[in-house]
Amino acid sequence: MNLEMQQFKADFFKALAHPLRIRILELLAEGDKNVNEIQTLIGSEGSAVSQQLTVLRAKNIVYGTKDGNRVIYSLRDPMIVELLSVAKQIFNNHLVDTISLLDKIGDENN
Known part of the structure; x- marks a missing residue:
């Protein structure tokens, strides 16, 4: 069972591993949409969407x-929707850590 769950998670995250797919999910998190609406909002070709x-x-x-x-x-x-929100929070945490590290490096060079 554990291996099946790990495989499901790996496949799930592979499916999310594309910036355009993430953007589509963000748009659908706001509400249901058809292909034309998604294309217009993204500014992308229909075939790519x-x-x-x-x-x-x-x-x-x-x-x-x-x-x-x-x-x-x-x-x-x-x-x-919650998963996308958590991913954004993780990104923000990494950004804060990076800024903090850059500040320390800047302080050491002064």
């Missing part, structure tokens, strides 16, 4: 619901 949505769908991170001739994308699990 579609490719990344395919990866996210394959890993069951997002799902699409048919609405006429459009597909509306949604986060499969609302915990993704």
Whole structure:
């Protein structure tokens, strides 16, 4: 069971390992959107957005619901919003540590 969980986590994080996929998730965290809305907000080609949505769908991170001739994308699990928030907090912590280190180096050189 433990190995299966580790494999799930590894596959899950691989699916998140692309800046465009993260941006798509951030947009979907604000609410459901179709491909055209995502493309417009990102300012990217449709094929690039579609490719990344395919990866996210394959890993069951997002799902699409048919609405006429459009597909509306949604986060499969609302915990993704929390995960993105925690990732931002970790980034900020690293940034604070880096600034602190640079300050110490600057103080030593003066």
